[in-house]
Amino acid sequence: MSIPRQAGKTYLVAAMVFAHCLIHAGSTVAWTAHHNKVMLEVFDSLKAVAGQPGVAPRVAKINSSAENRSIRFVNGSRIVMAARESGALRGVAKVSILVLDEAQILTSNAMSDMLPTQNQAAHPLTIMLGTPPRPKDPGEVFTAQRDAALAASKAGEPLEEATWIEFSAPADCETDDKEAWRKANPSYPKRTPLRAIRKLRRALTEDHFRREALGIWDDLSTPAVIPPHIWKGLADDRSKALSKLVLAIDVSPNREQAAVALAGLRDDELVHVELDESREGTGWIVDHVAARCAKNSIAAVVVDARSPASSLVRALRKAKIRVVTTNTDEMTDACADLVDACMNNELRHIAQPQLTLALNNARKRSIGERWAWNRKTAESDITPIVAATLAHWGVLSRKVRNTAAQRTGRRVMVL
Structure with missing residues (x-):
């Protein structure tokens, strides 16, 4: 089941497993989550269910020790809690229902370790619960289940021995x-009141909100946005930016990679873009950009306000660097502008492998x-092209007023 956060999935599945345990005496349900913290939060919710007047008389004991967190029923059934990060279900066998919470970070290895616990169960049921995985998440198991369901739906055939349930907004909806x-x-x-969703909206990036609050999966099946032959045809190793010089910064979601790009106008009025620098981490960026601005006539440095790079804006401005930030509409404009420029032969680059x-x-x-x-x-580093996109936007945007003097000679940036 793919379902957004704060949608009541814990209580829905809790009702199912409690009913199963009460109807089928001697059953074992194993409820797992990847993180210990999440497992403890779910356990608190299940203990609250166990304390309800209609359920409490049928509960024999609730164990809350670190070694044994479980709910035992008078009829011999039990619900066992486990965190996958700490070894999960060692010694637990004949599991009737296996609940895999946080399925978006369920690895193949963890799955192969836990499925044998159901080998001796008469009618085993595995329930996966999760939100759409982020690009960096090890979501191969959850994604494979969804892909199989979509393939079966497209073929007009039933999904073999499985059911896929997905709660999500339309993929093309306004956020x-x-x-x-x-x-x-x-x-x-x-x-779930309006204020709770608004709180998520403020706290999460656009990408994360669409995944975790709207349940929208990333589409990774589409071909390259700019055909390789088009991009190759725009290469000019003698290209150089001479005016309206703009830098832009992008940082990866995990902050492990960052890139600075340059764009500017050539003498033929085409836009030149290039990757200025790409390194691990973020500690180098402010000093690097400050040095570039000190030696070159840079009109502005562009940063997307909703990106991880936005955390650098204060330090950049403190260093007397003119920063221009983009909002969501401007970021989407920037992406469209770059593609249009490529398809209309209005851009040049210098064939840098990283870009x-x-x-x-x-x-x-x-x-x-x-x-x-x-x-x-999840392993892809796209910070160079995102930075180049923002720099290209900066050259064309009215928001970035040109304060850079004309210059001639070699390219402004030498890698």
Whole structure:
């Protein structure tokens, strides 16, 4: 089951497993989560269910020790709690129902370790619960289940020995459309109030909110946004930016990679883009950009306000660097502008392998009727092309007023 956060999935599945335990004496249910903290939160919820007047007389004992967290019923059934990060279900056998919470970070190894616990059960049932995985999540098991369900649906055939249930807003919906929130979350707005969804909206990035609050999966099946032959045809190793010079910064979601790109106008009025620098981490960025600005006539440094790079804005401005931030609409404009420039032969680059690789690893992520860049896989680094996109936007944007003097000679940036 793919379902957004704060949608009541714990109580839904809890009702199912309690009913199973009460009807089928001697049953064992194992409820697992990846993180110990999540497992403890779920256990508190299950203990609350066990304390309900209609259930409490049928509960024999609740164990809350670190070694044994379980709910035992008078008829011999039990619910056992386990965290996958700490070894999960060692010594537990004949599991009738295996609940895999946080399925978006369920690895193949963890799955292979736990499934044998159901080998001796008469009618075993495995329930996966999760939100759409982030690009960096090890979500191969959960994703494979969804892919199988979509393939079966497309072929008009039933899914063999499985059911896939997905709560999500339409993939092309506006992020702030409250009707989309209602479609994605069956508990909104009665059980999950408007303020709770708004709190998530403020706390999460656009990508994370669409996954975790709206249940929208990333689409990784689409081809390259800019065909490789088009990009290759725009290469010019003698290209250089001479005016309207703009830098831009992007940082990966895990902050392990970052890139600075340059864009500017050539003498033929085409836009030149290039990767200035790409390194691990973020500690180098402010000093690097400050040095570039000190030696070159940089009109502005562009940063997307909703990206991980936004945390650098204060330090950049403290260093007397002119920073221009983009909002969601401007970011989607920037992506469309870059593609249009490539398809209309209005851009040049210098065939840098890192920039080309980043473009090849980039895909579209829908934001309403528009789109922004997304990573093809969890390992993909697209910071170079995102930074280049923002720099290209800066050259064309009225928001970035040109304060840079004309210059001639070699390219502004030398890698």
